[in-house]
Amino acid sequence: xxxxxxxxxxxxxxxxxxxxxxxxxxxxxxxxxxxxxxxxxxxxxxxxxxxxxxxxxxxxxxxxxxxxxxxxxxxxxxxxxxxxxxxxxxxxxxxxxxxxxxxxxxxxxxxxxxxxxxxxxxxxxxxxxxxxxxxxxxxxxxxxxxxxxxxxxxxxxxxxxxxxxxxxxxxxxxxxxxxxxxxxxxxxxxxxxxxxxxxxxxxxxxxxxxxxxxxxxxxxxxxxxxxxxxxxxxxxxxxxxxxxxxxxxxxxxxxxxxxxxxxxxxxxxxxxxxxxxxxxxxxxxxxxxxxxxxxxxxxxxxxx
Amino acid sequence: xxxxxxxxxxxxxxxxxxxxxxxxxxxxxxxxxxxxxxxxxxxxxxxxxxxxxxxxxxxxxxxxxxxxxxxxxxxxxxxxxxxxxxxxxxxxxxxxxxxxxxxxxxxxxxxxxxxxxxxxxxxxxxxxxxxxxxxxxxxxxxxxxxxxxxxxxxxxxxxxxxxxxxxxxxxxxxxxxxxxxxxxxxxxxxxxxxxxxxxxxxxxxxxxxxxxxxxxxxxxxxxxxxxxxxxxxxxxxxxxxxxxxxxxxxxxxxxxxxxxxxxxxxxxxxxxxxxxxxxxxxxxxxxxxxxxxxxxxxxxxxxxxxxxxxxxxxxxxxxxxxxxxxxxxxxxxxxxxxxxxxxxxxxxxxxxxxxx
Numbered sequence: 074x075x076x077x078x079x080x081x082x083x084x085x086x087x088x089x090x091x092x093x094x095x096x097x098x099x100x101x102x103x104x105x106x107x108x109x110x111x112x113x114x115x116x117x118x119x120x121x122x123x124x125x126x127x128x129x130x131x132x133x134x135x136x137x138x139x140x141x142x143x144x145x146x147x148x149x150x151x152x153x154x155x156x157x158x159x160x161x162x163x164x165x166x167x168x169x170x171x172x173x174x175x176x177x178x179x180x181x182x183x184x185x186x187x188x189x190x191x192x193x194x195x196x197x198x199x200x201x202x203x204x205x206x207x208x209x210x211x212x213x214x215x216x217x218x219x220x221x222x223x224x225x226x227x228x229x230x231x232x233x234x235x236x237x238x239x240x241x242x243x244x245x246x247x248x249x250x251x252x253x254x255x256x257x258x259x260x261x262x263x264x265x266x267x268x269x270x271x272x273x274x275x276x277x278x279x280x281x282x283x284x285x286x287x288x289x290x291x292x293x294x295x296x297x298x299x300x301x302x303x304x305x306x307x308x309x310x311x312x313x314x315x316x317x318x319x320x321x322x323x324x325x326x327x328x329x330x331x332x333x334x335x336x337x338x339x340x341x342x343x344x345x346x347x348x349x350x351x352x353x354x355x356x357x358x359x360x361x362x363x364x365x366x367x368x369x370x371x372x373x374x375x376x377x
Numbered sequence: 378x379x380x381x382x383x384x385x386x387x388x389x390x391x392x393x394x395x396x397x398x399x400x401x402x403x404x405x406x407x408x409x410x411x412x413x414x415x416x417x418x419x420x421x422x423x424x425x426x427x428x429x430x431x432x433x434x435x436x437x438x439x440x441x442x443x444x445x446x447x448x449x450x451x452x453x454x455x456x457x458x459x460x461x462x463x464x465x466x467x468x469x470x471x472x473x474x475x476x477x478x479x480x481x482x483x484x485x486x487x488x489x490x491x492x493x494x495x496x497x498x499x500x501x502x503x504x505x506x507x508x509x510x511x512x513x514x515x516x517x518x519x520x521x522x523x524x525x526x527x528x529x530x531x532x533x534x535x536x537x538x539x540x541x542x543x544x545x546x547x548x549x550x551x552x553x554x555x556x557x558x559x560x561x562x563x564x565x566x567x568x569x570x571x572x573x574x575x576x577x578x579x580x581x582x583x584x585x586x587x588x589x590x591x592x593x594x595x596x597x598x599x600x601x602x603x604x605x606x607x608x609x610x611x612x613x614x615x616x617x618x619x620x621x622x623x624x625x626x627x628x629x630x631x632x633x634x635x636x637x638x639x640x641x642x643x644x645x646x647x648x649x650x651x652x653x654x655x656x657x658x659x660x661x662x663x664x665x666x667x668x669x670x671x672x673x674x675x676x677x678x679x680x681x682x683x684x685x686x687x688x689x690x691x692x693x694x695x696x697x698x699x700x701x702x703x704x705x706x707x708x709x710x711x712x713x714x715x716x717x718x719x720x721x722x723x724x725x726x727x728x729x730x731x732x733x
Contacts, residue, residue: 123722125474126473126474126721126722127470127473127474127721127722127723128721128722128723129722129723129724142722143722146721146722147476147478150474150475150476151476153474155471155474157467157470157471159467160467160468160470160471161463161466161467161468161471162468163389163393163468165392165393165396165397166392166393166396170392174385174389175471175475177381177385178382178385178386178472178475178476178477179475179476180379180381180382180476206396222471
């Protein structure tokens, strides 16, 4: 048996003339949240469909929870939860009936399924909607219910395609906490998303894909130092003093806004250097970070 | 395939169907339509054959053909979008990644559709029993016809299900389901007609002259014998005839043919019935026996006659076993194909279709 979690090497898949995935390598370890990041059309959804036992790859080796999704789909399905980016729910079922149906389809005994549905409805803050038809739910509530569907059989591997789309800020914070919690329980969590700020706080590792290829695989605290000039945002207690100091140091900068002052910096070392000089100039600095976060900076660099 | 998996899918489909509404109206309309038809046919039979016996034979026969026609219209819509509708709504992929097998999903969906069709059939039962109560229909015919109609509706449901799994759009598969029913009913008639026309052959038959002894045996007077033998010329007739015994099987898959031909024959007049009829007739009371106007029997005899070779007198052989076997195989093949299409992970996708 291969190591659990998700291991994919050299995955290829084309649809007719379109090569959706041309060579993706990816590892998602148990106990970690792995972010799958890349532009639209980079092949993220196709890769997740391969991992979710729905598509046969043209080439490459894949194991999910230690099993091959092509030859052992049932073993994989028993251990894997998948939530697609776009999905439908059975509008005329209640939330409880829906989760109980999924539990039955996962071959859980009836009492287990009922108990599991109760637990998950509580987890998704949908207890009050338990017996309401699904079509009365808001978009965010449906999204949460869809995520709970993937958790019904307590899978060891979780594959989530854009799980935060349509969620309000509070639900996103809760989703982050939930996914951290699931990883803490030893599950391998693979999340694809465009919400880089969320991913940065949530993930242990990040896999960058672009045009069907893996272009980088990094621990989130060891993102590649980017050397290209990139906007950083400085904030100080005294914005005018900051601008004056930058002018004295001859650093080109943007106009001050309530969010701060943007400067172009080529990587972390340049940032550290500027900060040291500003501190020496007695500017009361509050924060200095790449606009959009480190992950966004790395993303823009890698998927140029 | 596990039974509980099939039950899970079928129960889910039933729940969704019932909740989707409209069913009360649809079932109600069906019930009213079938019942009204039965009463009207009964009234018209009573008006035309006031004193006739066994009126049930005509009313039941007409009702069976009517219910079959109506059910063939309803059933395709029950499964017409079972699979591609789920795909369009985005609920199929999440079902495929459960531990349910493709066959369990396919069979579960078929069970739900077939079950719904049988619910329609059950609602026709009061009308059927009403017609049976009018007399002349043996229980065996009631049972056999009901079972055969139920099987055929299952076949149509399986075909519609298969089309919905093959085609990406539910509107396309819906139209094609109706075309399939059309092919089974009208199409078989058309193809048979063409086949019969093409089977037409030229034939000649020669008459031979009798021998003297033949004529003596037939009691001809001796004085005309010589004359008759001298005048006799051996003649040949020629003409054309359709060899329907070569093409009868083209009609066999037709549901109406199968049901009518499978219907057991009506029992012959019993000795007691004959005595009572004769005594009535002596007293000047004539009752027409509508067993001689059996619509199902007429269709059955008709197709069996088509199966007979010209000049053969081996009796009529049944057509329905071939048709029913063919249709059941068709339905089983359709179910198998549906399961194959539902299998994941898949290598190919229908054109223009997303997995999820």
